[in-house]
Amino acid sequence: MQLPPHIENPQRLAPLMGRLWAPLAAVTTACNGKANAQIAVAIAAASIVPARPRIAVQIYKSNYTHQLIHASGILAVNFLRQDQLALIKQFGFVSGRDADKLAGVSYRQGATGSPILTQCWGYLDCRVVNAMDGGDMTCFLAEVLEGDTLSDDEPLSWRHARRLLPREWAEEWDRRIAAEIQVSLRRMDDVRHDPWQSPKRPVS
Numbered sequence: 721m722q723l724p725p726h727i728e729n730p731q732r733l734a735p736l737m738g739r740l741w742a743p744l745a746a747v748t749t750a751c752n753g754k755a756n757a758q759i760a761v762a763i764a765a766a767s768i769v770p771a772r773p774r775i776a777v778q779i780y781k782s783n784y785t786h787q788l789i790h791a792s793g794i795l796a797v798n799f800l801r802q803d804q805l806a807l808i809k810q811f812g813f814v815s816g817r818d819a820d821k822l823a824g825v826s827y828r829q830g831a832t833g834s835p836i837l838t839q840c841w842g843y844l845d846c847r848v849v850n851a852m853d854g855g856d857m858t859c860f861l862a863e864v865l866e867g868d869t870l871s872d873d874e875p876l877s878w879r880h881a882r883r884l885l886p887r888e889w890a891e892e893w894d895r896r897i898a899a900e901i902q903v904s905l906r907r908m909d910d911v912r913h914d915p916w917q918s919p920k921r922p923v924s
């Protein structure tokens with residue numbers, strides 16, 4: 721059996737790959753009355769038409785958020801402010817399968833039905849138009865239906881936030897990402913090519 725290609729010196733690519741991450745965002749969604757939020761950095765602009773903005777958002781299949789976005793066809797991206805470090809742990813270290821992560825968080829329902837955080841750097845409320853399977857994750861192409869920039873400061877980046885994390889959080893993150901990498905290694909070659917079927921009507 722032919723082995724998939726492996727990079728022999730990934731540390732040489734790390735500074736470059738790290739710069740491709742977007743500012744930290746809480747990706748929110750809702751399906752059949754269940755609302756959830758997770759942290760994501762794998763987000764990119766995916767349209768050149770200012771009045772028809774689109775984004776590409778990569779969500780790992782093991783996440784509860786993936787299940788909800790796949791079933792509902794809706795998501796919102798809420799970029800974090802510099803003073804929202806705590807949300808990294810609240811949304812990014814815990815699964816919505818085990819806790820109501822939005823309990824105690826102020827939000828409203830956006831045009832799509834996804835939660836829009838009252839406090840954030842800016843947000844994009846989106847409907848999924850297509851999705852590409854990546855084995856361990858799905859890349860959702862989503863059109864922006866509504867959004868706003870709410871702050872003049874810089875949004876919170878992972879490069880910056882990583883240095884500010886309390887030591888126990890940083891150690892917990894290192895354990896979590898090491899486990900996730902093992903899951904991805906097992907799943908990432910199992911790429912499916914069947915087309916995305918959008919939900920008949922988005923279900924928030």
Ligand SMILES: Cc1cc2nc3c(=O)[nH]c(=O)nc-3n(C[C@H](O)[C@H](O)[C@H](O)COP(=O)(O)O)c2cc1C
Nearest residue numbers: 758759760761762779780783784785812814815816
């Ligand atoms: C700094 C940081 C960046 C992350 N980036 C992503 C990402 O781009 N895509 C993704 O699917 N998960 C990402 N995660 C992981 C999810 O936020 C995490 O697994 C979360 O607990 C999933 O929650 P859920 O099961 O409620 O969906 C990131 C986590 C952190 C802390």
